[in-house]
Amino acid sequence: MSDNLVEVRGLKKWFPVQKGFIERLVTRERQFVHAVDGIDFQIRHGEVFGLAGESGSGKTTTGRLILRLVEPTEGSIVFDGVNLASLGDEEMRRLRQRMQVIFQDPFASLNPRMKIGDAIGHSLEIFKVATGEEKRQRVLDMMERVGLTPARFFYDKYPHQVSGGQRQRIVLARALMLHPDLVVADEPIAMADVSVRALLLDLMLQLKEEFNLTYLFITHDLATAKYICDRIAIMYLGLICEMGTLEQVYRHPQHPYTQALLAAVPVPDPHARRVKRLPKGEIPNPINPPPGCRFHPRCPHATAICSVEGPSLTEVEPGHLVACHTRFPA
Amino acid sequence: MTKYIIRRLISLLPTLLGVTLLVFMFIHLIPGDPAVVMLGEHASAENVKRIRQQLGLDKPLLLNFEAPAQALRGEIGIGEGVKGLFDSQYLGFLGRLLRGDLGRSVHEKTPIADLLKLKFPATIELSLLSMAFAIAVGIPAGIVSATRRNSIFDGLSMVGSLIGVSMPIFWLGLMLIYFFGVKLGWFPTYGRLPVDLSLERVTGLYTVDSILAGDVRALGLALKHLVMPSVALGTIPMAIIARMTRSAMLEVLQEDYIRTAYAKGLSERTVIIRHALKNAFLPVITIIGLQIGGLLAGAIMTETVFSWPGVGKWVYDAILARDYPVVQVAVLVITLLIALVNLLVDISYAFLNPKIRFE
Amino acid sequence: MSEPVVEIRHLNVDYPTRIGVVRAVDDVSLTIERGEVLGLVGESGCGKSTLGMALLRLLRPPGRIAGGQVFFNGRNLLELGEEEKRLLRGERISMVFQDPMTCLNPLQRVSDHLVETIRTHRPEVSKKEARAQAAELIDRLGIMTERLDDYPHQLSGGMRQRVMIGLALALNADLIIADEPTTSLDVIVEAQFLELLRELQQQFNLTILLITHNIGVVAELADRVAVMYAAKLVELGDVYPLFDAPLHPYTRGLLRSVPNIRLTDDDLEIMSGVPPDLYNPPPGCRFHPRCAQVMDRCRLEEPPFREVQPGRSVACWLY
Known part of the structure; x- marks a missing residue:
């Protein structure tokens, strides 16, 4: 068995820009949003792999591609040695039990008219794993383990009757019911209150050990990622610009974008105040991404080649990959 | 903005074409011979024939394939054959509409x-x-x-x-x-x-x-x-x-x-x-x-x-x-x-x- | 010391609902000095935004001020008539809201927004003059003047938030209330915006009430910090001493539970429990069910909010 639970190769997702019927007849040229534009990475068994970037970087689309909630335009995703593209609907459905997802907004992802216990146990019924009393027992067990205690009290409540942090626990419990291998967590704590966030992060780590999980942790918050991820990939406009262990990326960032992103994170310490060197402007439109390196129009170190040729992701030290022509070690 | 209006005007064309087709077909959706339906059961054969001609009901519906067939057999010229292809009820109806000829009221006998x-x-x-x-x-x-x-x-x-x-x-x-x-x-x-x-x-x-x-x-x-x-x-x-x-x-x-x-x-x-x-x-x-x-x-x-x-x-x-x-x-x-x-x-x-x- | 811009005394704000009255701001006293940035932090539902809206007298119904006084430049805001209140808004007190995507009228150009604000309060300024002022303003905010006639949807989130700040600067407001101004912005844009805000603050000696749940943003910008918990003010002090040695156990827990990208120590301190239900707040100190240093007294008596060191106030029986 390989070390990798997930292998992503040359993954692309272009969304066509919606146009009217007549316009499609008149203009031949079709426009696409280059949401994910050719990325490669691996997620190892048992690790927390972070995917970080600003809005529009393609991180969320990548997560959905891995779950096969959207079909890739190009490239392949291999899950535990199986190429997802080769699977039929029924096989994919069975494989889905092994990959679960947690979304940002726990409220939106819970059916408001379903009791908490039933929502958590729903997948057991869908996949005909357990019903009736057995289902109830399993759900109660899981609720205890994610800290929804007393479980019997919460079982018959509805989502609106509990707090935001508890809702996120419900979503966690639901994701874990079928004992998945991979959990894709898309900004799982962004909506939670500050004082609850640390608690949820800790719970996620604890459950990871307990259930032998692998996480794909998608986030815009590098400070949070630092507390949970083992390895991390930084995305910008559909491409990975830097990837490596947490230590490598945070201590020795080599891509100017990573450096800027790290410098921009507000630090909860007034002594750390200083004027920052920030890139100009904002993330451009992913319909017509800039040629060459996508970051070059905003990059303080851009040279002539950057506007012509897109740099490929190359290994600068074992396990640390950077896509930059200049590479200014911080 | 002008571009938008032009685009919207162009997109109106298929709608209009569809409507004319529907309206045209409507007369053929009524069960029985439209001419008889219009004139009633006891109409004289002469009247029915007149109405049929007036409405062009004796022609094919959408396209007249008879004409090109005749042209291929050499019975009429190629040009006439092509022209004849379009001699159908619908295209005739469309052509009259474009010329502003909306036909005559059967009852009031006025245009x-x-x-x-x-x-x-x-x-x-x-x-x-x-x-x-x-x-x-x-x-x-x-x-x-x-x-x-x-x-x-x-x-x-x-x-x-x-x-x-x-x-x-x-x-x-x-x-x-x-x-x-x-x-x-x-x-x-x-x-x-x-x-x-x-x-x-x-x-x-x-x-x-x-x-x-x-x-x-x-x-x-x-x-x-x-x-x-x-x-x-x-x-x-x-x-x-x-x-x-x-x-x-x-x-x-x-x-x-x-x-x-x-x-x-x-x-x-x-x-x-x-x-x-x-x-x-x-x-x-x-x-x-x-x-x-x-x-x-x-x-x-x-x-x-x-x-x-x-x-x-x-x-x-x-x-x-x-x-x-x-x-x-x-x-x-x-x-x-x-x-x-x-x-x-x-x-x-x-x-x-x-x-x-x-x- | 000059007179404070804002002096809040024992302010209460109520939200009557079907199942009872929620006191969203409970007996809060606070001053905002001229030229300072006061950071008001707390978790969602603690009453910090309500406090901000109460200052502008823009509480959404059925919310209402149930007691206390708010002095603005020495005048009691709560005794003002409709027209006086209206004139104060936009001119003397300005507001920057959380979501720049939804805060600008989509049918108005950038210029319309600014010109409208200027001319509402300075009717003597001609349209042309107001437009020139608007152009100068957005230039100062780092937006190209060509974008003056753009509609909000043509601007990025960062630019929209700059326009909001422009509305505040247009008339040299005495107080800018910024409610989660960077929360919906991306990290780099957020940093750019904070930088701009800091520059403008120093340049024009602005007075800013910065309302946010983001401890990092407060640490970057605030001179003084006020911490709210469950509708109550629990701690107030200068930013450095407050961050270095938080007094209230809640402040301490809050500061330590925030991930810090610079720290090497990987352990976040975890606060147990959740903020209380305001329909039914716990007796005594509202934090006592979650407090590690809870004493018997905390469960029964509510600690007063009082000054324990010069410039440092806290509501806790430990001090």
Whole structure:
């Protein structure tokens, strides 16, 4: 068995820009949003792999591609040695039990008219794993383990009757019911209150050990990622610009974008105040991404080649990959 | 913006083509020979034949493949063969339409185009006035309801609009005639003008014509005749517009930019008129456009109840008389009108909404 | 010391609902000095935004001020008539809201927004002059003047938030209330915006009430920090001493539970429990069910909010 639970190769997702019927007849040229534009990475068994970037970087689309909630335009995703593209609907459905997802907004992802216990146990019924009393027992067990205690009290409540942090626990419990291998967590704590966030992060780590999980942790918050991820990939406009262990990326960032992103994170310490060197402007439109390196129009170190040729992701030290022509070690 | 309008105009073409095809097919969807259906069971064979010829029912429906076949066999020239291909009922119908030849009414024996010129302005005048009534009452009522939410006015106007929406036009029309026409005698109960009054016909809109003629008495009479039909026809759209305006306003008033507007220090009046109303107008305009479609359908009922000599009553009579060419044209005109109105609505929507304007 | 811009005394704000009255701001006293950035932090539902809206007298119904006084430049805001209140808004007190995507009227151009604000309060300024002022303003905010006639949807989130700040600067407001101004912005844009805000603050000696749940943003910008918990003010002090040595156990827990990208120590301190239900707040100190240093007294008596060191106030029985 390989070390990798997930292998992503040359993954692309272009969304066509919606146009009217007549316009499609008149203009031949079709426009696409280059949401994910050719990325490669691996997620190892048992690790927390972070995917970080600003809005529009393609991180969320990548997560959905891995779950096969959207079909890739190009490239392949291999899950535990199986190429997802080769699977039929029924096989994919069975494989889905092994990959679960947690979304940002726990409220939106819970059916408001379903009791908490039933929502958590729903997948057991869908996949005909357990019903009736057995289902109830399993759900109660899981609720205890994610800290929804007393479980019997919460079982018959509805989502609106509990707090935001508890809702996120419900979503966690639901994701874990079928004992998945991979959990894709898309900004799982962004909506939670500050004082609850640390608690949820800790719970996620604890459950990871307990259930032998692998996480794909998608986030815009590098400070949070630092507390949970083992390895991390930084995305910008559909491409990975830097990837490596947490230590490598945070201590020795080599891509100017990573450096800027790290410098921009507000630090909860007034002594750390200083004027920052920030890139100009904002993330451009992913319909017509800039040629060459996508970051070059905003990059303080851009040279002539950057506007012509897109740099490929190359290994600068074992396990640390950077896509930059200049590479200014911080 | 010009590009947008051109694009919208182009996209109108397939719609129109589809409508002509449907209207054309409609006559063939009636079971039996259309000519017999039109003339009735006891029509003479001669008459049936005449009608068949008049309607071109002896030709193939969409394309005449006989002609090119003949050309291939060398019976006629290639040019004639190609030309003959298009000698079909539908293309003939389309060609006549384009030339402005709408055919003849089977019953009145007059060209339909002439009848249309006579009836069309009456319907336009009635529709415009009912829409004006619907907007003039509906929008202010909606605004006041929204800004004074849960007040007595709000309650009354919402109950009123609910009644308005659910009231059948013919019943409302008959009630108006009974109370304000027969009992109180305030308004005339039928027609557009008293029969003994003659007015030079310029636009066919009697209100406009009477102004052009400088005839104040005629203007007063024309308006008096318009009141009840307009109210009958305008009540449903008015009720819908009022409800829509209210809910659009309520939604907009919750928006963050309304809070921003207050935070700028604007007065409530300015906030409501300049910020809330303009934004709430976008969905309301769409609804108004949709109502105009319903209005033309309602015109059939209203014109019948009030003996209003417009397209609606004309269609009603034509249906009863099985005057299918007339029905065909009337349906075509109404559809065309609805398509045009929707186009106008879309354009005005785009004009008001910068997000579309700049695309 | 000059007179404070804002002096809040024992302010209460109530939200009557079907199942009871929620006191969203409970007996809060606070001053904002001229030229300072006061950071108001707390978790969602603690009453910090309500406090901000109460200052502008823009509480959404059914919210209402149920007691206390708010002095603005020495005048009691709560005694002002509608018209006086309106004139104060936008001119003397300005607001920057959380979501720049929804805070600008989509049908108004950037220029309309600014010109409207200027001319509402300075009717004597001609349209042309107001437009020139608007152009100058957005230039100063780092937006190209060509974008003056753009609609909000043509601007990026960062630019929209700059326009909001422009509304505040247009009339040299005495107080800018910024409610989560960077929360919906991306990290780099957020940093750019904070930088701009800091520059402008120093340049024009702005007075800013910075309301946020983001401890990092407060640490970057605030001179003083006020911490709210469950509708109550629990701690107030200068930013450095407060971050270095938080007094209230809640402040301490809050600061330590925030991930810090610069720290090497990987352990976040975890606060147990959740903020209380305001329909039914716990007796005594509202934090006592979650407090590690809870004493018997905390369960029964509510600690007063009082000054324990010069410039440092806290509501806790430990001090």
